[in-house]
Amino acid sequence: MSATAVLPKRLTSTVARELAVAISGLLLVGFIISHLSANLLIYLGPEYLNAYAENMRSLGPLLVVARAGLLAVFVTHIVLAVQLAKHNRKARSQGYAIETRHGRKGAATRYMLYSGLMLLAFILLHLTDFTLRSHEGPNAMVGGEDLGLYGLVWNFLGNPIRAVFYIVAVCSLGLHLSHAISSVVVTLGWLSENGTKRAELAARAAGIVVALGFSSIPIYILLKTYVLGGHA
Amino acid sequence: MAIATDYWKIAESAGLDSKIPSGPIGQKWTKHKFDMKLVNPANKRKFKVIVVGTGLAGASAAATMSELGYKVKAFCFQDSPRRAHSIAAQGGINAAKNYQNDGDSVYRLFYDTVKGGDYRSREANVHRLAEVSVNIIDQCVAQGVPFAREYGGYLANRSFGGAQVSRTFYARGQTGQQLLLGAYSALMKEVASGGVEMFPRREMLDLIVVDGRACGIVVRNLVTGQLETHTADAVCLATGGYGNVFYLSTNAKGSNVTAAWRAHKRGAYFANPCYTQIHPTCIPVHGDFQSKLTLMSESLRNDGRVWVPKKPGDTRPAHEIPEADRNYYLETKYPSFGNLVPRDVASRNAKDVCDAGNGVGATGLAVYLDFTDAIKRDGMSVIEAKYGNLFQMYERITDDNPYKTPMMIYPAVHYTMGGLWVDYNLMSNLPGLHVLGEANFSDHGANRLGASALMQGLADGYFVIPYTIGDYLAKAGPSGVTPDHPEAKKVEAEVKQRIDTFIHMTGKRAVNDFHRELGLLMWDECGMARNEEGLKKALKRIPELREEFWQDVNVTGSPGTLNQCLERAGRVADFLEFAELMCTDALHRSESCGGHFREESQTDEGEAKRKDDEFCYAAAWQYNGVGETPTLHKEALEFENVKLTQRSYK
Amino acid sequence: MSKTINLKLRVWRQASPEQAGKFEDYDAKGISTDASFLEMLDVVNDELERHDIDPIAFDHDCREGICGSCGAVVNGCAHGPESATTLCQLHMRKFKDGDVVIIEPWRANGFPIIKDLVVDRGAFDRIIQAGGYVSIRTGQAPDAHAIPIPKPAADKAMDAAQCIGCGACVAACPNASASLFTAAKINQLALLPQGHPERNRRVVAMVEQMDKEGFGSCSKHYECEAACPKEIKVENITAMNREYRRALIARD
Structure with a gap:
C-alpha cells in the first residue's frame, strides 16, 4: 500500500481500484477487438495480414509508445486485480463448513482470477511465438514459400498441440470477458434498472463471439492443413 | 371510589402536580416554551444527559439534545441502536397536516386522541402532541425518509384505524422502520460529531438517585459482563413498554420492563399499568413453542370482513359455510364503523365470539378476516398492490394463502399505554428522571389510536424533551455526582449482588418456563377482560410463582461473558414483580375504560362503561417493597375542552 | 398442517x-x-x-x-x-x-465473532456514521411539501431504504464485501433531493469507512442480492459506483 500512500484517499479505495481495473479492462477489450479484426485478415490471404503487420512496423517510435501504453494498461489491470483479490481473500479468513452459491452468476465470475492468470501465461507464450520472433525465415516457410507473419501463424497454429492450447486460452478469454463486460457496466455505474441483466446477456454473447472469432483461426488452419489441403 | 384495601394504600398527600401551564389549550405549549428557562449555549456542553433506549423517542431525543450542545450518552441493549422495536411498526404516523383538505386540524387530532383514549389522558399533553405532529413530518422528510407519494410528487395519506380523516403518513408497511432509520441516522450524525457517545449492548440495571435527584445509571456490558456506572445531570428513559409481561406479545423478544421497574423501585411512580392495548389483527397462536406473536397491519380491516360461523363448533372449511351461516359480527353490531371500530372494541368482540364457541381454526381462538368480497369488488391486482406484502408475510408464517382462504386472526398484546408517571415536562416525580415514548404514561389515556405511537415517540424526542430538559438543567444545575460517589458505588454493589445471586441459581427449570407461566396467567386474568375474582386469583398466584422462580430457576454460564440466560433471568424476575402491580392497578380501577375492560362495569349491550365520577384520574403507584402493598397517588384529570361522553361506534 | x-x-x-x-x-x-x-x-x-x-x-x-x-x-x-x-x-x-x-455465524473479518452465533456488526454503524445521513438539525426542516419528489424516485428510494442491516450480504459475499449495505444507503439518499448537497462527500467517506472495516470489494458475484432478506438489488451498487465516479471528478 506504501506506493499508493501519496495518492489522495479517494483514488485508492477499493471502489476506485475496481474502477481502475474496469477502465483498464475496457481498454484491453478495445485492444482485443482490434487484434481480432487484424487476425481475421488471415482469411483474405497472406498479403493482407502481412501488409497490416508491415503498416504496424512502419509506425516506428509510435509503435513503441503504443506498446508501452498497452503494457502499462496490462500491468495496471493485473496488479490491481491481483491486489484486490488478495484484499478480498483476507476479508474472509475463515470459510464456511459448506460453501454454496445462490446468485445468478456462474463459473465465469467465480474463476475470474484463474481465467485471468491463464491469459497471462498465454500472452507470454503468444508474445514469444509471434511478437518477439522474426517474421521471416524457416518459421515462416509454408510449402517452400516465405509467407512472413502469415506463414509464422500458419505453422504455429497448424501444430495441433499449440492449436489446442490456443483454443483453450481464447476460450478462457471468452469466459473472462463474459463476466468482465457485465461487471464493467456496474463498476462504471453506467446502467441501472434492468440494465444489469441485459448487460450480462450481452457480455456472455461477446465472450462467445470473441472466443469463436479467435478459435476459428486455428480451426481453419487445421482444417486446411489436414482435411482440405492448401492454404489461403 | 378506590379506598385503601389489603391490596393498596392511598396516599395522604395532595394529588400529583402535573405542571400543566395555564392559559387556553392552544396557547399552553407556546406560552410554556417562552416561560421555560434556557441554558446558555456555552454552558450546554457542560451538561451531561443519559438516554436509555434508542427507539424513536430515545434516538430522536439523543440526537436533538446533542445538536443543541448537550453531552449525551446513549444506551441500548441491542447490538445497534437501529434495532429498537419501533422498527416493527407497520401502519403509519398521524399528523394534522390536512394535506387532504378533508377537514383535519390540530384540534381535531387532539380531540380524536382524547376521545380514542377514552378520556383518561391529559388534555394539555395531547394538544401539544397534535401541535408538533406537523413538525415531525417536515423533519422526517428532510432527513430523507421515503414516505409514500402520489404521482404529483406530494405525500400520500391514508385513513387509519377508523379515523374519519386521512391523516396517516406511511412508508409502505414499514413506517416504523423508516422513521427509526431517520432518527438513527440523526443519532449516527451526532455520534460522528462527538456529541453523542453510543453504548450498544448495554442493559440498564439500576438508577442512581442522590438526594432525591436521578443522576446516573448502572449498566451491564452484555459482551464482557462488566458493570459500568455512568453519571450525568439528567437521565432520560425511553425504554418502551412492558407488553412482554404476557410472554406472548407483538413486542420484540428483548423488550422488557427492567429499566422502568428499576426506576420505579428507586422512587419513580408507575402510572396506569393496567392499560394495555390488545391489537385485534394478529396471527393466532400455533403451539406451545411459540415465542412471539406477529401483528398484521390494521389497514387490513379497511377491506377485509371479519366473521365467524353462526353455529358454535362449526368445523366446515370457510368456503363451505354459506353466507346465511356466517356472522359478520362487527358489521351487525356497529353499523356505522363496521370492521373499523377501534382496536379495543374489535379485540373484545373477537374474544367474545371465541369464548362463545364460535371461534375457528385448530384452537378455536381465531376469527376470519375475509378478502373474498374485496377481491371480487376491486380485483386481485388492487388487493395485491395494497396488501401483497402482508399476505406474503401471513403465508410465510402460516403456510395458508389468504387470497384463497380467509385469513385467521386473533387479538394479541401490542402496546402498553401505562408507564412511568411524568408531568407536562416529561419529568417523573423523581427530579432529573425524564421518561419518553411508550415508557411514559402520558398521551394515550386508556387506549391508543392507530398510528399515534410513532407520533408520540418522535414528538417527545424531537420537540418536547429538548426544550423541557433545558428548563430542568437551567434550574437544577449540574448534579456534581461522579461514578465514585458513595451512592453510585452502593447501587453498583447492589446490582453486582443481584447478578451473583442469579448465577448461583441452580434449579431445574428454564427461565422461559417461568415467563410462559406468568404470561399465561396474565393473559387469562389481566388480559382482554378482567374481573375482581380473576385479578385476586392472579395476585395470589404471582407471589407464589415468584417464590418458585427464586427456588427453582436455573441460570447457566458465568457473569463475565455474553450470557443471554442471565439477561433473560433478570428481565423475568422484574416482570414477576411488575405483574403484581399491574393486577393491583387493574383491580383498583373497577371501571371499564379503553383497553381496560372490567366485566363488572359494562353497559346493557356489553360495551365498556366508564365511571367518570370515580376514576377520572391517572393512578400513579409508589413502590413500597417487593410484595408490599403499593401506595396510590392520584392525578386528577380535568377536561376543559373535550366533553366526556360514552364512546359509541354504533 | x-x-x-x-x-x-x-x-x-x-x-x-x-x-x-x-x-x-x-x-x-x-x-x-x-x-x-x-x-x-x-x-x-x-x-x-x-x-x-x-x-x-x-x-x-x-x-x-x-x-x-x-x-x-x-x-x-x-x-x-x-x-x-x-x-x-x-x-x-x-x-x-x-x-x-x-x-x-456470519464469517467476515469485518464482523468479529463475540460468542457462538453472535457477531459484532458495529462496522455497519460506523459506515453510517461516516455519512449515511442528511445533515439537518431538528427544527431546520421546511414544510414537507416544499420539495415535491417524483413518485418513481420516492419508490426507488424506499426500495433501497428497506435494508435491515442484518449483514447477510456480507456473510454471503465470497469477498465478505459490505458493498450492498453501503450502496443501499448511498443510493437512497442519492435518489432524493434532500441527499444531494452532501452526495460527493458521503460516498467517498462511506466507502473509505467500509474499506477501513476490513470488508472486501465488490467483484459482482451478486450473492448478496440472492441472500438479502429484503431483496435489495445490486443496481444499488451500480448507483454507488456512479456516485463515486461523480465524486472523483467533482471539486468538493
Whole structure:
C-alpha cells in the first residue's frame, strides 16, 4: 500500500481500484477487438495480414509508445486485480463448513482470477511465438514459400498441440470477458434498472463471439492443413 | 371510589402536580416554551444527559439534545441502536397536516386522541402532541425518509384505524422502520460529531438517585459482563413498554420492563399499568413453542370482513359455510364503523365470539378476516398492490394463502399505554428522571389510536424533551455526582449482588418456563377482560410463582461473558414483580375504560362503561417493597375542552 | 398442517472472541413444523438450560423479519435456504425429519465473532456514521411539501431504504464485501433531493469507512442480492459506483 500512500484517499479505495481495473479492462477489450479484426485478415490471404503487420512496423517510435501504453494498461489491470483479490481473500479468513452459491452468476465470475492468470501465461507464450520472433525465415516457410507473419501463424497454429492450447486460452478469454463486460457496466455505474441483466446477456454473447472469432483461426488452419489441403 | 384495601394504600398527600401551564389549550405549549428557562449555549456542553433506549423517542431525543450542545450518552441493549422495536411498526404516523383538505386540524387530532383514549389522558399533553405532529413530518422528510407519494410528487395519506380523516403518513408497511432509520441516522450524525457517545449492548440495571435527584445509571456490558456506572445531570428513559409481561406479545423478544421497574423501585411512580392495548389483527397462536406473536397491519380491516360461523363448533372449511351461516359480527353490531371500530372494541368482540364457541381454526381462538368480497369488488391486482406484502408475510408464517382462504386472526398484546408517571415536562416525580415514548404514561389515556405511537415517540424526542430538559438543567444545575460517589458505588454493589445471586441459581427449570407461566396467567386474568375474582386469583398466584422462580430457576454460564440466560433471568424476575402491580392497578380501577375492560362495569349491550365520577384520574403507584402493598397517588384529570361522553361506534 | 420432526444440529460454539470455536452436535427433538427456526433454537436452548449447559447464543429481537438482529449461515446459506427470508421467518416446515442442519455465524473479518452465533456488526454503524445521513438539525426542516419528489424516485428510494442491516450480504459475499449495505444507503439518499448537497462527500467517506472495516470489494458475484432478506438489488451498487465516479471528478 506504501506506493499508493501519496495518492489522495479517494483514488485508492477499493471502489476506485475496481474502477481502475474496469477502465483498464475496457481498454484491453478495445485492444482485443482490434487484434481480432487484424487476425481475421488471415482469411483474405497472406498479403493482407502481412501488409497490416508491415503498416504496424512502419509506425516506428509510435509503435513503441503504443506498446508501452498497452503494457502499462496490462500491468495496471493485473496488479490491481491481483491486489484486490488478495484484499478480498483476507476479508474472509475463515470459510464456511459448506460453501454454496445462490446468485445468478456462474463459473465465469467465480474463476475470474484463474481465467485471468491463464491469459497471462498465454500472452507470454503468444508474445514469444509471434511478437518477439522474426517474421521471416524457416518459421515462416509454408510449402517452400516465405509467407512472413502469415506463414509464422500458419505453422504455429497448424501444430495441433499449440492449436489446442490456443483454443483453450481464447476460450478462457471468452469466459473472462463474459463476466468482465457485465461487471464493467456496474463498476462504471453506467446502467441501472434492468440494465444489469441485459448487460450480462450481452457480455456472455461477446465472450462467445470473441472466443469463436479467435478459435476459428486455428480451426481453419487445421482444417486446411489436414482435411482440405492448401492454404489461403 | 378506590379506598385503601389489603391490596393498596392511598396516599395522604395532595394529588400529583402535573405542571400543566395555564392559559387556553392552544396557547399552553407556546406560552410554556417562552416561560421555560434556557441554558446558555456555552454552558450546554457542560451538561451531561443519559438516554436509555434508542427507539424513536430515545434516538430522536439523543440526537436533538446533542445538536443543541448537550453531552449525551446513549444506551441500548441491542447490538445497534437501529434495532429498537419501533422498527416493527407497520401502519403509519398521524399528523394534522390536512394535506387532504378533508377537514383535519390540530384540534381535531387532539380531540380524536382524547376521545380514542377514552378520556383518561391529559388534555394539555395531547394538544401539544397534535401541535408538533406537523413538525415531525417536515423533519422526517428532510432527513430523507421515503414516505409514500402520489404521482404529483406530494405525500400520500391514508385513513387509519377508523379515523374519519386521512391523516396517516406511511412508508409502505414499514413506517416504523423508516422513521427509526431517520432518527438513527440523526443519532449516527451526532455520534460522528462527538456529541453523542453510543453504548450498544448495554442493559440498564439500576438508577442512581442522590438526594432525591436521578443522576446516573448502572449498566451491564452484555459482551464482557462488566458493570459500568455512568453519571450525568439528567437521565432520560425511553425504554418502551412492558407488553412482554404476557410472554406472548407483538413486542420484540428483548423488550422488557427492567429499566422502568428499576426506576420505579428507586422512587419513580408507575402510572396506569393496567392499560394495555390488545391489537385485534394478529396471527393466532400455533403451539406451545411459540415465542412471539406477529401483528398484521390494521389497514387490513379497511377491506377485509371479519366473521365467524353462526353455529358454535362449526368445523366446515370457510368456503363451505354459506353466507346465511356466517356472522359478520362487527358489521351487525356497529353499523356505522363496521370492521373499523377501534382496536379495543374489535379485540373484545373477537374474544367474545371465541369464548362463545364460535371461534375457528385448530384452537378455536381465531376469527376470519375475509378478502373474498374485496377481491371480487376491486380485483386481485388492487388487493395485491395494497396488501401483497402482508399476505406474503401471513403465508410465510402460516403456510395458508389468504387470497384463497380467509385469513385467521386473533387479538394479541401490542402496546402498553401505562408507564412511568411524568408531568407536562416529561419529568417523573423523581427530579432529573425524564421518561419518553411508550415508557411514559402520558398521551394515550386508556387506549391508543392507530398510528399515534410513532407520533408520540418522535414528538417527545424531537420537540418536547429538548426544550423541557433545558428548563430542568437551567434550574437544577449540574448534579456534581461522579461514578465514585458513595451512592453510585452502593447501587453498583447492589446490582453486582443481584447478578451473583442469579448465577448461583441452580434449579431445574428454564427461565422461559417461568415467563410462559406468568404470561399465561396474565393473559387469562389481566388480559382482554378482567374481573375482581380473576385479578385476586392472579395476585395470589404471582407471589407464589415468584417464590418458585427464586427456588427453582436455573441460570447457566458465568457473569463475565455474553450470557443471554442471565439477561433473560433478570428481565423475568422484574416482570414477576411488575405483574403484581399491574393486577393491583387493574383491580383498583373497577371501571371499564379503553383497553381496560372490567366485566363488572359494562353497559346493557356489553360495551365498556366508564365511571367518570370515580376514576377520572391517572393512578400513579409508589413502590413500597417487593410484595408490599403499593401506595396510590392520584392525578386528577380535568377536561376543559373535550366533553366526556360514552364512546359509541354504533 | 403441523407435525413434528427431529433434527441433528451441528452448531458453531465459541465461548469468546479470543477462544477457538468448534462445531458441537445437538439433537432437536419433536420440533413442530409450524415453529420458526429461532423457536426451534429456543426449544433446544431451554433443554440445555435445564441440563445446566450454556445455551447457544444468538442475536434476535423482533422475530418478524424487520429488526435485522438475527442471522446465521444454515447449511451454507445466509438466513437459511428460503429466499427473501430472515432466519426468524424461516419455518421448520422447510426441513425434513432427520435432516442434519449446520449452523454457523456470519464469517467476515469485518464482523468479529463475540460468542457462538453472535457477531459484532458495529462496522455497519460506523459506515453510517461516516455519512449515511442528511445533515439537518431538528427544527431546520421546511414544510414537507416544499420539495415535491417524483413518485418513481420516492419508490426507488424506499426500495433501497428497506435494508435491515442484518449483514447477510456480507456473510454471503465470497469477498465478505459490505458493498450492498453501503450502496443501499448511498443510493437512497442519492435518489432524493434532500441527499444531494452532501452526495460527493458521503460516498467517498462511506466507502473509505467500509474499506477501513476490513470488508472486501465488490467483484459482482451478486450473492448478496440472492441472500438479502429484503431483496435489495445490486443496481444499488451500480448507483454507488456512479456516485463515486461523480465524486472523483467533482471539486468538493
